[in-house]
Amino acid sequence: MWWTALNNVIKRGFDILSSLIALVLLSPVLLVCAIWVKRDSEGPAIFKQDRLTKDGRIFKMLKFRSMVQNAEKTGAGLFNYEGDPRVTRCGRFLREHSLDELPQLLNILKGDMSVVGPRPCVVYELGDYATLNRRFKKRFEVKAGLTGYAQIQGRNDLEWDQKVDFDNRYIDYYRKWGVAFDLYIIVRTFTDVFRHQDIYENKIAEDLSDDTSAELAQAKVIEMAHREEV
Secondary structure, eight states: OHHHHHHHHHHHHHHHHHHHHHHHHTHHHHHHHHHHHHHHSSSOSEEEEEEEOGGGOEEEEEEEOOBOTTGGGSTTTTOOOTTOTTBOHHHHHHHHTTGGGTTHHHHHHHTSEEEESOOOOBTTTTSOGGGOOHHHHHGGGSOEEEEOHHHHHTGGGSOHHHHHHHHHHHHHHHHHHTHHHHHHHHHHHHHHHHHTOSOSOOOSOTTSOHHHHHHHHHHHHHHHHTOOOO
């Protein structure tokens, strides 16, 4: 469809221009963040992780490291609950102000991501991509984004089931309204960042340990993502 094709061209042009300008303007901030991460705890300043983008393609997503080294293999794994001891002092500040996400401007410039789109999940977070059900796979019809419709609706306060619904609605709305809908999401994102809202995920039950809650939540997500649709 010509409308979608035109908006895709405009969207990519905006991604390139905006990421370049942001990288130049924010270069002092990026430098300070990198130095602070290095001085605050052992390990590299940049954290690289395999994530999924459009059509299930794997890419290395970049972030400022906000946790201790190898945090993904300890404690709550991919889940981050309030008071998580794996988060460094510097990392807590970076997360609260969304500064840890800034290196993804390079992913956008490269073309792995877009400014707006569904947030990229870790390669194993939803289980095997090839066997995802139709509803969960739809969110991969567009590139992953730095921010998205789900982020302005609740960010980490949302369950995966809700995130998928909002991600799929984004795809439908984008095809209808094009980059105008992206601009709306970008404006909303800035207001939400300044409010420091929905930074941490919710436990399945408050009386559970972080490890147990994360294990149960992970199993629930994978089961849901592969559940046979009626």
